[in-house]
Amino acid sequence: MPAIPATMTAIAVPTPGGPEALTPVESPVPVPGPGRLLIKVAAAGVNRPDALQRQGRYTLPPNASPLPGLEAAGEVVAVGPGVTRFGVGAMVTALLNGGGYAEFALVEEGAALPVPAGLPLAEAAAIPETFFTVWHNVFQRGGLKAGETLLVHGGSSGIGTTAILLGKAFGATVVVTAGSPDKCAACMKLGADHAVDYRAEDFVAAVSRITEGKGADLILDMVGGAYVGRNMEAVAFDGRIVQIAFLEGGEVPVNLGKLMLKRLTWTGSMLRPRTNAFKAALRAEIEAKVWPLVTAGRVRPVMDRTFPLKDAAAAHRRMESGELIGKMVLIP
Numbered sequence: 385m386p387a388i389p390a391t392m393t394a395i396a397v398p399t400p401g402g403p404e405a406l407t408p409v410e411s412p413v414p415v416p417g418p419g420r421l422l423i424k425v426a427a428a429g430v431n432r433p434d435a436l437q438r439q440g441r442y443t444l445p446p447n448a449s450p451l452p453g454l455e456a457a458g459e460v461v462a463v464g465p466g467v468t469r470f471g472v473g474a475m476v477t478a479l480l481n482g483g484g485y486a487e488f489a490l491v492e493e494g495a496a497l498p499v500p501a502g503l504p505l506a507e508a509a510a511i512p513e514t515f516f517t518v519w520h521n522v523f524q525r526g527g528l529k530a531g532e533t534l535l536v537h538g539g540s541s542g543i544g545t546t547a548i549l550l551g552k553a554f555g556a557t558v559v560v561t562a563g564s565p566d567k568c569a570a571c572m573k574l575g576a577d578h579a580v581d582y583r584a585e586d587f588v589a590a591v592s593r594i595t596e597g598k599g600a601d602l603i604l605d606m607v608g609g610a611y612v613g614r615n616m617e618a619v620a621f622d623g624r625i626v627q628i629a630f631l632e633g634g635e636v637p638v639n640l641g642k643l644m645l646k647r648l649t650w651t652g653s654m655l656r657p658r659t660n661a662f663k664a665a666l667r668a669e670i671e672a673k674v675w676p677l678v679t680a681g682r683v684r685p686v687m688d689r690t691f692p693l694k695d696a697a698a699a700h701r702r703m704e705s706g707e708l709i710g711k712m713v714l715i716p
């Protein structure tokens with residue numbers, strides 16, 4: 385078992401700002417309280433919400449670690465009172481309440497999943513944030529069913545690639561939008577049925593053509609802004625639109641007549657402020673329904689690049705360059 389030192393290297397944000405705000409610091413190794421595990425981080429996932437936190441645009445929920453990092457995989461090195469599912473030496477990957485950008489991280493036992501044999505820890509670390517988000521928003525809120533058409537905006541993003549994998553694994557026709565021919569090709573390689581380069585083609589017209597005028601049954605949207613109205617054009621009657629972000633603006637005019645005429649359901653959610661009990665229930669459903677596919681190697685996260693932990697700023701620069709396809713992880 386790895387020795388537990390008193391302090392560790394972590395990446396903090398002393399002053400919000402650009403990627404250079406991510407600063408390596410010496411920080412105390414946390415001690416696991418009731419229901420918590422301490423893991424020695426083997427890899428930590430990088431996600432767009434980390435950039436919002438770095439910029440000071442993300443209000444931290446109470447009890448969250450002030451350090452960035454929403455997911456990590458590694459070996460359990462200590463357990464708090466009342467932990468039953470994992471012991472010291474277990475390999476887990478978990479959704480975190482922050483703190484992944486570090487050599488050690490605290491994990492709520494309920495938000496941890498066992499790492500299947502043969503799955504590299506770097507890949508395991510790239511799973512929780514997007515799988516929890518996609519499972520909740522596409523399947524639980526959006527109610528995606530086999531045979532339906534799912535439209536995913538930002539198809540080459542961490543969230544988008546996961547939505548392609550899970551949408552296909554559960555029998556949907558998956559249409560994506562992405563901002564370049566290369567990104568569209570990557571989405572098709574992953575299994576998307578159609579990829580629309582939105583800079584070259586109007587996605588509303590493309591979805592209408594692909595669905596022979598019916599529209600998409602479900603739209604997963606992270607863009608907002610002008611896409612709000614266009615989604616209402618591209619969605620089918622009785623369709624659903626799920627909002628997980630609004631990269632192009634969150635305050636927009638809405639055509640309520642269209643919403644009523646097409647009998648639409650428009651919903652959205654944020655994963656991070658949800659309770660530990662909610663995250664544990666979501667984890668249990670993912671473990672039952674999705675983990676068998678991960679264990680069998682049928683679903684694997686799409687990996688972009690890895691960076692040393694101390695180069696977290698370089699990972700964020702890449703995320704903001706627009707070149708990213710899939711997921712990046714940091715290696716302590």
Ligand SMILES: NC(=O)c1ccc[n+]([C@@H]2O[C@H](COP(=O)([O-])OP(=O)(O)OC[C@H]3O[C@@H](n4cnc5c(N)ncnc54)[C@H](OP(=O)(O)O)[C@@H]3O)[C@@H](O)[C@H]2O)c1
Pocket residue numbers: 430431432433513517538539540541542543544561562563564567606607627628629630631632653654655656703706708710
């Ligand atoms: N609600 C939740 O619970 C939840 C949880 C996790 C993540 N999220 C959100 O989901 C989104 C995707 O997360 P991620 O980690 O997968 O991000 P990511 O890999 O960095 O991808 C962001 C994608 O958004 C597209 N995009 C469209 N308009 C953009 C703009 N104005 N600026 C930047 N990108 C733009 C880009 O695709 P193109 O180049 O093809 O345009 C890019 O692929 C983020 O906004 C994140 O905050 C929400």
